[in-house]
Amino acid sequence: MASSRSRIEHHVLANGLVLVTETMPSVRSAAFTMLLPAGAAHESGNATTGLGAAVMTAEWISRGAGPRDARALLADLDNLGASHSESAQTLHTSLAVATLGRNLGAALEICADMVLRPHLDDEAVDPIRALCLQSLKSLEDDPGAKIVHELRRRHFPDPWGRSSAGTPEGVAALEPDQLRAFRSMNYRPNGAILGVAGAIDPAEIRALAEQLFGNWAPQPPQDVAEHSTGPRRDHIPRETQQTQIALAYPAANAASPDAYLARAVSAILGGYSSARLFTEVREKRGLCYSVYSTYDGQRDRAAMICHAGSTPERAQETLDVMLGEIARLAHDGIEPDELETMRAGLKSALVMAQESSISRSAALAGDWYCLGRVRPLEEIAAGFNALTTDSVSEHAAKLARLDPTILTLGPAPLKQPPQS
């Protein structure tokens, strides 16, 4: 890990596009992740008028761009051995590719065509609409994924909890010109980040980025108006075999100095198999197959999300044990060996990330978005090493004063604690 500092470089193009590169000596592959400030949160619609411009546009740009029609574009990516994805998220639209190092430049050229020169043929929109509507229906058939989408939507103020999948009303109604307007406002270099990692020559990538993206004109960022959401207690009736349970607690955001504490609390509660939720809910009581907590961190807001699924007749006990464990963590704090275990897991994760160019490229872009810089791995390790049993316990104590969003999905509602 000692040499990682020198391998990370960044360069800001005149139009605002940020390039962050990391050379990885042990891999033959290379990968890039491009984040565009074009997530679902930047759609002009709302939950009533309908959403889905981000996901439909992300699909549209791959259906022919630059000199290639849709078939040639996918064939050329295949021939470059490029595993690729173009996806909308809440905050960004992401284009990601992993391939052999020698093919990365050619894949980046295709990416530039998709971002800057997509064909956007009208006739492609109805097939995309049909595809996106079906994806929404498939999401309805996946209770474990559905409940997390619905939880985030209720917990974060709109637009920050929007599902990237859009809404059926929005996807059904959006016209090609509305999608074009969404793209021209939000596919912009100022606010975009390109993370590149793996077997690369940083100088070559920098020159290529200038050549491909240097003439891309910036656009003014759009104002985003926040609206409160909710309800904080809710149930979605569904005839399922298992009742889904999901909780969201406000947490220190990813740019805050307390983010290390927030991540530590979430990991110690439910980040691995010796963590408290797995131990108490599954190992000791056999109440569920899956139970976890995870830190969902954006730059300006974050949550700790907990999720479990259990048969309806045992779901109440599952929820009660989860809430009881969170209360115990807040009240009693953590033990020194829990802190050590959390650090050991983190140390492994940081070192093993060096084996995957795609996860490093995503981390480079994500770090830049949250912090405006990339943390060397030593700095992340030092941030966690600086935590103490007392500091984590004090941070966990705040959970007692936070009112969670609680959502269940299943045949019958559960008894939820009253809203504070």
Added chain:
Amino acid sequence: MPFHHETLENGLEIVAELDDRAYSVAAGFFVKTGSRDETRDLAGVSHFLEHMTFKGTPRRDALAVNRDFDKVGARHNAQTSEEDTLYYVSCLPEYLDPAFDVLADILRPSLREDDFQTEKQVIIEEIRMYLDNPMSVAYEAAKSAHFREHPLGNSILGTVESIEALSADQMRAYFQNRYSPSNIVLAFAGASSWAETLELAQRRCGSWEGPPANRFLSPAAGTRQFQSIKRPEDHQQTIVGVSDAPPLESNLRHAASLLAAILGDHTGSRLYWSLIDPGRADGAELTYQDYNQAGAFYTFLSCEPESVVENLKTIAEVYRPGVNLDLSELELAQAKNKVLARAVLRGERPMGRLATLGFHWMYHRKYQSVEDELELYSKVTREDVEHVHAQWPLWPPTIASVGPLTHSAPKC
């Protein structure tokens, strides 16, 4: 990359592909047992046993197993398939000794009665979780109908009833018969030395005992049955098709993989252009699964209920029964480039290499490097792919259709 292998006196085989440049090391026990080795009264025991190993040993209870893995930051898990149970760990090289201590320890579990009863509830939760997933329901139904009496059609998880009826004694007897050292391959991949891995294996596994285990290998031939399962609450219709394919012993398996990629990869394949690109389905794939002396092509489709009949007709056209594929060199090259790059990317991480290394040794008794694998794919010709397509007809497959619509078998 240096490769080593050794067989301990008790029959346990050890293979290792070591790489100084890796940041981590992975270890895995590949136990040659799965749902196909179960009798009807034991349905689900292989998978339940996989869970029970983590519930403790004479040296550790369940909480200590989890704690001892986690305190060295070791990523650990296990998986059970029709024919194998794999236990694996990956960790930083300096923690291989303590992490492997736990992994080897749990392969000789206590199988205590109270743990058995608690974990039974977890297994039932897992079964019910998958009952909420239409693709899992369709997959189980299609596999069961396709293989009918053949044990490859057995459910990996079992049913709520079979799990409730199972006793700890039945599981202990199954363990005695199937977890013999001679029925297990131990593989290491990544940053370690042969001296270290061999010493660990001898120290932790040298005293293991057990009788030789057999697998009953009968020929499998699919039934091509059709069934429709109504789930009125579902929004989409979900279809799984199964047809016979070359077995893992066949030298046609790379051609079979490429055939599946050409016709049904999730992107850029013939199914993609016929069904996904025009927005007629949100999932359409063909995959190849090889088994010990058997093989299967699996077709997956997710679409609106009202388009299912028409979409199945399109799949039949894409599969071109009885006619050649009209395959161009360009199309084959594209599939190869895609499959080869995925093999390289997967092989970059010790965890990615581990499964390939262990399974290949178990069934082929041979080492295959990433370069060897690339070479085997590169050598496949259009004629090979056409040959697989002609010899192993994809259409009509055994079909399970799950969703709000009940319909009849496609007429094509």
